[in-house]
Structure formats: structure tokens, C-alpha cells
Amino acid sequence: MMNLEAPLTTTAEFVLSEVELREVAQAVVAACWDRSEPLGAVADHWAGTITGTTAGTPPLEAVAATIGQPLTAVHTLLEQVRTVARHVHEQETGGLPAPW
16 A cells, blocks of 8 residues: 555656646646535645645645534545546546556
8 A cells, every 4th residue: 555645756656757746636636626625625735745745735634624624524535535636647647547
């Protein structure tokens, strides 16, 4: 199992360049914001953690407080973000499996 707290650019499963990863992450965040504000807020957190740009990325507890949801709900939203991310990744890369 991957360490989802580490930037993906340091894992053996990584198949995208850093530029491509940022483009996919931006597409994921946009898709999540289109679905709902809470999902978009959690997607912003997710994007910061996978790209390794955690400076300025709030911890999940802060995201929970911002969107007015309990931490357990934020963890559920994070799983939904990962599902959206897998779909977006496959669309953006022509079917390559997502490493998350």
C-alpha cells in the first residue's frame, strides 16, 4: 500500500512527470468543486499532499472546521476525492491506472 502522505513523485508506482501530476491534480480539484463545496475543499487538501506542496495546505482538522463537518465525514469525503481522482487520472492519461 502506498503512503498517501508522501509526494507521489517519490514512489515506485509514479507514472507521471511533476507537470503532468499538477495538471491532473488541478483537474481533480476542479471536478470535485463542480460536485460540491465540501468535496472541493477536501480536494484542495488532497492536491497539496500528493504534490508535496503541503506548505499552506491545512490539516484535515482545519478542513473539517472550515466546512463544518466532523473529521469522520472529512475522511469519507477524502475517499470520494480519491475515487474522482482515479477517474480523472484515467481520462487524462488515456487509461493509465492511478497510483492512489
